[in-house]
Amino acid sequence: MDCHPVKARQFLRSICFAVSGLMLAACAHQPMATGDLGVVIERGTGAVQIINTTTHASLSRVEGLGDLSHASVVYSRDQRFAYVFGRDGGLTKVDILKQRIDRRIIQGGNSIGGAISQDGRLVAVSNYDPGGVRIFDTDTLSLVADIPAQNKDGKPSKTVGLVDAPGNRFVFSLYDGNAIWLVDMNDKDNPQIQRFNNIGKQPYDGLITPNGRYYIAGLFGEDGLALLDLWHPELGVQRILPDYGQGNQKLPVYKMPHLEGWAIAGNRAYFPAVGRHEVLCMKMVDWSLSQHIPVHGQPVFVMSQPDQRRVWANFAFPDNDTIQVIDTESNAIIHEMTLGKGVLHMEFTPRGEQVWISIRDENRVEVYDTRTFTKLASLPAQAPSGIFFTHRAHQTGL
Numbered sequence: 378m379d380c381h382p383v384k385a386r387q388f389l390r391s392i393c394f395a396v397s398g399l400m401l402a403a404c405a406h407q408p409m410a411t412g413d414l415g416v417v418i419e420r421g422t423g424a425v426q427i428i429n430t431t432t433h434a435s436l437s438r439v440e441g442l443g444d445l446s447h448a449s450v451v452y453s454r455d456q457r458f459a460y461v462f463g464r465d466g467g468l469t470k471v472d473i474l475k476q477r478i479d480r481r482i483i484q485g486g487n488s489i490g491g492a493i494s495q496d497g498r499l500v501a502v503s504n505y506d507p508g509g510v511r512i513f514d515t516d517t518l519s520l521v522a523d524i525p526a527q528n529k530d531g532k533p534s535k536t537v538g539l540v541d542a543p544g545n546r547f548v549f550s551l552y553d554g555n556a557i558w559l560v561d562m563n564d565k566d567n568p569q570i571q572r573f574n575n576i577g578k579q580p581y582d583g584l585i586t587p588n589g590r591y592y593i594a595g596l597f598g599e600d601g602l603a604l605l606d607l608w609h610p611e612l613g614v615q616r617i618l619p620d621y622g623q624g625n626q627k628l629p630v631y632k633m634p635h636l637e638g639w640a641i642a643g644n645r646a647y648f649p650a651v652g653r654h655e656v657l658c659m660k661m662v663d664w665s666l667s668q669h670i671p672v673h674g675q676p677v678f679v680m681s682q683p684d685q686r687r688v689w690a691n692f693a694f695p696d697n698d699t700i701q702v703i704d705t706e707s708n709a710i711i712h713e714m715t716l717g718k719g720v721l722h723m724e725f726t727p728r729g730e731q732v733w734i735s736i737r738d739e740n741r742v743e744v745y746d747t748r749t750f751t752k753l754a755s756l757p758a759q760a761p762s763g764i765f766f767t768h769r770a771h772q773t774g775l
Contacts, residue, residue: 411456415766433754437476443467452770454497492541508533528554538583550580576603584636585774617664640681649676683729724764735761
């Protein structure tokens with residue numbers, strides 16, 4: 378049968394369009410992995426940027442997350458969902474693959490962070506107002522447990538330093554109650570709470586060591602730290618570093634250092650001195666202070682590279698334009714960078730070859746090679762603060 382030339386061309390054209398359409402559809406639905414993704418908080422706009430650490434690219438911007446002036450993030454165990462804790466009491470579940478809000482609730486009046494359980498089924502939020510901790514189902518954000526926190530007089534207490542612990546437990550401190558509470562959520566309908574009272578005045582923040590054994594609370598109302606051994610909670614709370622704090626010489630403190638910014642390197646911990654231009658080094662075998670390291674300003678975050686070879690520190694106002702890098706073998710400062718006003722947060726890629734740094738007052742995030750200190754990229758962002766990569770999904774206390 379003869380084929381008419383015009384009809385043949387039309388037929389071929391239709392085939393080409395069909396094939397092109399299939400190829401475009403396939404590209405549009407290409408699977409995307411989550412291992413090199415993360416979010417950057419834009420604290421002034423109630424938005425997050427979804428970023429790719431391999432390509433140094435901003436993939437999208439998700440708006441409508443409320444007050445992010447003190448926001449933090451945890452991830453689902455499959456790394457797909459970022460749970461964003463806002464200062465306005467908002468808990469927002471962001472789908473970083475679909476690049477949109479999946480669910481959002483207002484669970485309190487003033488929140489100060491959260492944590493996700495070891496099995497990934499529960500997400501907990503720490504509240505200033507109305508106080509206490511509320512725990513939600515990670516799929517639906519429906520309320521699972523409401524744990525009011527009260528001081529010895531029965532008045533509500535702010536809760537701080539909330540972290541996850543092995544065994545589907547949560548640990549937090551009561552700022553107004555001078556206590557640490559350990560909550561076992563293995564029976565969701567009947568949470569078991571251990572209360573450790575009189576730990577010291579006004580615990581203001583907390584951390585858990587990477588192996589999940591020790592919980593340490595910082596004290597605002599007096600010097601020293603409170604330590605709870607989660608392997609042996611029956612031993613109660615131990616006071617360590619009795620001179621840690623402002624001491625007898627009360628110095629102006631421009632910003633209380635974050636305990637979650639402590640750096641663990643081998644059997645030593647590096648952490649900010651309060652009100653002093655020092656990074657402190659502590660031996661974790663006996664919790665004794667081994668060295669005072671003079672630095673550029675009052676440290677806020679002291680963070681270790683994943684290989685623990687170097688520790689990076691940033692500083693409070695008015696010295697918040699600088700990063701210093703400490704060699705953990707010699708405890709000497711080996712590098713200093715002046716990046717711009719408002720250096721707020723650092724985040725290392727999972728194997729530590731890059732560090733991403735937010736520079737709030739200059740509306741950008743910069744990426745550096747941790748070996749050569751060479752700048753690799755700069756991304757615009759509106760008043761960026763926290764940077765959170767998806768590998769946090771598989772780390773205790775993050």
